[in-house]
Amino acid sequence: MTTRTIRLAAVAVLVATATLCVAQYRGNRYRRQAETYRDGVPQWQNEPAFKKDVFTFVRIKYTSTGRYGRYGGWDKWAIDYRDADLNLSYRLQQLTSLKVDPEGLVLELTDPDLFEYPWIYIVEPGDMELSEEEVSCLRRYLLNGGFLMVDDFWGEREWMNFYEQIKRVFPDREPIDLEMDHPIFHCVFDLKLEKNQLQVPNFGTGEDSKFTGITWERYDARDVHFRAIFDDKNRMMVMICHNTDNGDGWEREGVYEYYFREFSEKKAYPLGINIVFYAMTH
Numbered sequence: 001m002t003t004r005t006i007r008l009a010a011v012a013v014l015v016a017t018a019t020l021c022v023a024q025y026r027g028n029r030y031r032r033q034a035e036t037y038r039d040g041v042p043q044w045q046n047e048p049a050f051k052k053d054v055f056t057f058v059r060i061k062y063t064s065t066g067r068y069g070r071y072g073g074w075d076k077w078a079i080d081y082r083d084a085d086l087n088l089s090y091r092l093q094q095l096t097s098l099k100v101d102p103e104g105l106v107l108e109l110t111d112p113d114l115f116e117y118p119w120i121y122i123v124e125p126g127d128m129e130l131s132e133e134e135v136s137c138l139r140r141y142l143l144n145g146g147f148l149m150v151d152d153f154w155g156e157r158e159w160m161n162f163y164e165q166i167k168r169v170f171p172d173r174e175p176i177d178l179e180m181d182h183p184i185f186h187c188v189f190d191l192k193l194e195k196n197q198l199q200v201p202n203f204g205t206g207e208d209s210k211f212t213g214i215t216w217e218r219y220d221a222r223d224v225h226f227r228a229i230f231d232d233k234n235r236m237m238v239m240i241c242h243n244t245d246n247g248d249g250w251e252r253e254g255v256y257e258y259y260f261r262e263f264s265e266k267k268a269y270p271l272g273i274n275i276v277f278y279a280m281t282h
Helices: 002-011 083-095 112-116 132-143 155-169 203-212 246-251 257-281
Strands: 058-061 105-108 119-123 147-151 225-230 236-242
Touching: 083 246, 083 257, 105 112, 112 132, 119 257, 132 147, 132 155, 132 236, 147 257, 155 236, 203 257, 236 257, 246 257
Parallel strands: 058 105, 058 119, 119 147, 147 236
Antiparallel strands: 225 236
16 A cells, blocks of 8 residues: 555646646536446546556445435445546546546455555445444555545534444544645645635536525535544545535536536535545655
């Protein structure tokens, strides 16, 4: 894990521009899971000799329970899949010097290959329930140099469920609220916004916000929280994005003009790129 992280950090250079000047190239409104499906996202090739020394977007497949465990017929771990993964991967290789796997990967926490990848992503953990084996694997992964980004869950009920699960992983560690002067908000894109100004809603709420000014999805989710869990050497292991939906900001590129310009371009992509860059260099 440490060697791979160092190799990735060595090629992670700041983006050449401080503004996302990117063309919209897609217009898909539907999620699909076919591995060959890219919906117009450009393909690229990496040097075969360095096939494993690239950044890979790794989405974690987990079990959800209860009446809210599925959304629109989808398991919650798969929300925004596969478009969000492909789009962020494309923007990373386009806007930074990171070498990026164009396909991404879905793994379970118990997969032995997990330790080959320094960055993983969990979405919609408001009804996530980890097995004892998953808890143990995630703890070992994070303490051995791995980094977890958590995204897109809203309100106090979902927070408490996630909190209970992560406390099983680290009973003696607490998530710490990050202030906006933390380097993760400034390491590539200098995000000078207030926390609540970084809130990314789903595309429907985001489009309506032109008229309503509302960017939160639930009555008890008005305030954005960015929290982190650190190891004994003060290395960030977990970045938690609560009451915001960066994944929809990545997924919906090219679908809605206002949503893309206001939320994807200004917030979801810059923060996502910052988080990956910070994870690879600290």
